[in-house]
Amino acid sequence: MNDNLDVLVMTAVEAEREAVLRGIGQAGGFDVRLAGVGPASAAARTAAALAGGRYRLVVSAGIGGGFAGRADIGALVIASEIVSADLGAETPDGFAGVDELGFGSARSAVDAGLAERWAQAISAAWRPAAFGPILTLSTATGTAETAALLAERVPGAAAEGMEGGGVAAAAALFGVPVLEVRAVSNAVGPRNRAAWKIPEALRALEAGISIFTEVLP
């Protein structure tokens, strides 16, 4: 049992974890753990961490895709809400989300006040940060068509990743507030893995977490 920990940060992979640790620097009270890739692994591993410690906040952090016109490569996006955007059913008339199907909600609320302060602090101290919905998908978007469908499904969608919804589900189960940050490594759209700007995104993630240590109440 970890008795003195404050903020749990979940990243998908080790390179993201290391960037978060660099951003934290000498600040105390952070526990940075691996969520694995995808919402199921993230939910399971976040729940396991929350069951074994006392935290006042959970943050889903990592690189992600940015929606055109909302977040360019190298930018930071802070979630105004976390949306499990492919949770639902296909119908002959198109996608029906869980809200419409009556199975709960695809939307997870974040600690809105803290999220907004974080985005403002990044914009003031570093570069303009986007503040908007971050989508969680089990399958990363790989076509312009899907990108357009998602942008229509979630107006204002700023970024996508694969873990936020799982981290948020576990946080809700334990009654702990949640945040999500994505540092944009690629555009949401036609897949071109070779073009992902991972080092640039990891540097942005480090900067965003460093600023976060200053806005935490």
Ligand SMILES: O=C(O)c1cccc(C(=O)CC[C@H]2O[C@@H](n3cnc4c(=O)[nH]cnc43)[C@H](O)[C@@H]2O)c1
């Ligand atoms: O290869 C590396 O060095 C490396 C370093 C850091 C991270 C990675 C990843 O592949 C992370 C996978 C993680 O990234 C998120 N992600 C990134 N772009 C997108 C996207 O366009 N759509 C959805 N998710 C994206 C996602 O959360 C993955 O778990 C590699």
